[in-house]
Amino acid sequence: MSDTATSEHSEPEADEVAEHHDEEGHAHPSDWAYVKIAVVLAVITALEVFTYFESVVDWGVALVPSLIFMMIVKFYLVATWFMHLRFDNKLFGRMFTAGLILAVGVYLVTLTVFEFWV
Amino acid sequence: MSAEAVTADPGHVADEGGHDEHATTTGLSHTKLAMWVFLGSECLLFGGLISTYLLYKTRGNGRTLPTDVFDIPFTSVSSFVLLMSSLTMVLALSAVTRGEAEAGRTWLLATALLGGVFIGGQVYEFTSFVREGVAFTTNPASSAFFTLTGFHGVHVSLGIVMLMSLFVASLKGKLTQRNAETVEIVGLYWHFVDIVWIFIFTVIYLIPAD
16 A cells, blocks of 8 residues: 555544545544535625615725635635545645646636737 | 454445445545546636636627626525525534534525526526527627636536435435535535635626626
């Protein structure tokens, strides 16, 4: 059995220690921790929708950066907590981020070539 | 690894610490690894569709653009429903991993129902767009929009089929703690579909077109 396979998972924080382990022996969070993450996601979504109503608050030039930041936070929370990348072997995450980075790179170049930013 | 360490399931072995590991070259589940590789490749698919929409979103050929008929409050509710389905999905996995079959079934069904609500919302959105003059072939912007959101809808629908298959398997007693990884793999797919929608909701719906 490969040593790297068994040692390369990140350690969960003490207060979020799991109630159960998966079949690879990795700790998973409690149901309550998942609910707390869902509440955070719901609050961020509410904030995102809030930006749509310009009559309430005018976000000005901060609108797009704020929306992208909130999107990345939601993406990160779902990937690390609900998809267990935070607790699983890092190889899984590397496979996913390889595709993600390739996609972001390729399509940023594509958008630039087609003068999307101009 | 001794032959005695092999458990009843030929795909698993137990190490000295009592933890189950997979009898593979990496010590990891290759099924799960394959799902992660698949999800990585899906980033390229959706990246292409999103980029295409961004390039075409203002090309209306003098006709109504999708952005002119967006109903943000309605889509926000749909987004919230899909987001919460990720919670029910992870709770289903948690229950199955603990060996609580009935709770697992309930959460799986809840996830499928929430997915169904999202798809129902998308069907409503599409039909209302067509009524307002934005159909698939109206202009390049509408073609790109329907292709992107339609592909995502197909992914959600396939996810619902997988969830219902797990639900039926659980009813037949074939979904136990031992094969919880099947639920985890379907869950990964489901969460990915949610992640893609997080991206679409922000980039396509919320960020202003001009």
